[in-house]
Amino acid sequence: MNNCVFCKIAEKEIPAKFLYEDEEVMVFPDIHPSAPIHLLIVPKVHVTEFQAVEDSLLFQKLLQVVQSMIKKEGLGDKPHRIGINGGGAQDIDHLHIHLLGPIKKPSNP
Numbered sequence: 001m002n003n004c005v006f007c008k009i010a011e012k013e014i015p016a017k018f019l020y021e022d023e024e025v026m027v028f029p030d031i032h033p034s035a036p037i038h039l040l041i042v043p044k045v046h047v048t049e050f051q052a053v054e055d056s057l058l059f060q061k062l063l064q065v066v067q068s069m070i071k072k073e074g075l076g077d078k079p080h081r082i083g084i085n086g087g088g089a090q091d092i093d094h095l096h097i098h099l100l101g102p103i104k105k106p107s108n109p
């Protein structure tokens with residue numbers, strides 16, 4: 001937890017360009033964007049991964065912020081993706097939600 005990048009960002013030890021912030025949640029751009037808009041929606045509290053979330057209100061809050069960012073970034077009528085990685089599949093072991101757009105729709109096989 002001491003070396004967690006997202007905790008350091010939450011503590012303002014590492015600067016990030018916040019696009020949204022409140023007491024529980026922060027939003028900033030991914031440093032390695034995979035789409036023109038690639039945001040990370042991150043709880044300030046250190047939660048390791050998806051299945052470790054015990055506070056359903058935190059989920060609710062995170063998803064509300066995702067919705068508002070979709071609106072704010074004008075992605076509502078453009079193809080976009082929301083992604084949550086679980087343990088071991090993410091670079092940083094601190095729960096975060098990716099919002100990416102506009103992206104090409106995958107072509108149907």
Ligand SMILES: [Zn+2]
Binds near residue numbers: 001046
């Ligand atoms: Zn953390």
